[in-house]
Amino acid sequence: MLAILKLLARLPLPLVHFLGALVGLLSLLHPRHRRVIAENLRQAGLYTPGLLVKSAMELGKGMSELAPIWLRPLDEVTGWVREVRGWEHIEAARAAGKGLIVLGPHLGSLELAGSYLASHLPITVLYRRPRQEWAHTMMQTGRNRGQAKIVQPNLGGVRALLTALKHNEAAWVLPDQKANKGEGAWAPFFGRWAYMPTLLYRLASASGAKPLLFCCERLAWGRGYRLIIEPLPDLPADNEVAMRIVNRVLEASVRRIPEQYLWSYRLHRVFPGEAVPTGMPE
Secondary structure, eight states: OHHHHHHHHHHOOOHHHHHHHHHHHHHTHHHHHHHHHHHHHTTTTTTOOOHHHHHHHHHHHHHHHHHHHHHHHHHHHHEEEEEOHHHHHHHHHHHTTEEEEEOOOOBBOOOHHHHHTTSSSOEEOOOOOOOSSSHHHHHHHHHHTTTEEEEEESSHHHHHHHHHHHTOOEEEEEESSOOOOEEEEEEEEEEEEEEEEEEEHHHHHHOOEEEEEEEEEEEEGGGEEEEEEEEOOOOOOHHHHHHHHHHHHHHHHHHSSSSBBOOOOOTTOOTTTOOOOOOOOO
């Protein structure tokens, strides 16, 4: 598998994205995969047959681009970012001396956003080791370079994030993933309840760091990427209210390029024993 991925990494980006889009289209032949994407789009009020197809193609691009992003030289990979919007927000956050919390939702190329940041400033990222050894090798190679530091998603990892913020560095947080039991709270997201992490709010409260939303948008025809950095409004001390504010910002960002969101991710799934709030979220 690693040999195949190394071969894929040597291809030009337009061809990598073309092959990925083709695989994404073929993935729609899998009934369960197609059903999950369609259901999530419908619940968000965004479903159209065309968007279903585009979402699958972008998912395929996102998978195929991992090999070149992780295995090609960092300066070459970051050179694919053709435009950066909002870098002044990073400069302002670092000038304040309290670090910055990077919010990287499952939108666009999450990995390229991380690589680009790691090439410009110190950043600490939580990393859960995959089961496959080849995947671990690739991810270690791709993520642990530049000024990046990867840490385990445990108490020690959280302390490392706080230490990074204390040193006026960046800490990466995934705001739209299914939280582990006891590590999240229920909040509305695209019309449904989702159990989402509260790590962002704990880090912000403990450090005073400024959260910034990052999205690395894919440009058409493999022309590269556009990195967009957005500031969040000031968050209240009430975590429930703060989560609703952040989720509204996330939703607005997704609606801008809905085909590049990871609609195959089952964020809203409910595990046995979980008590979901009653009624529909506002």
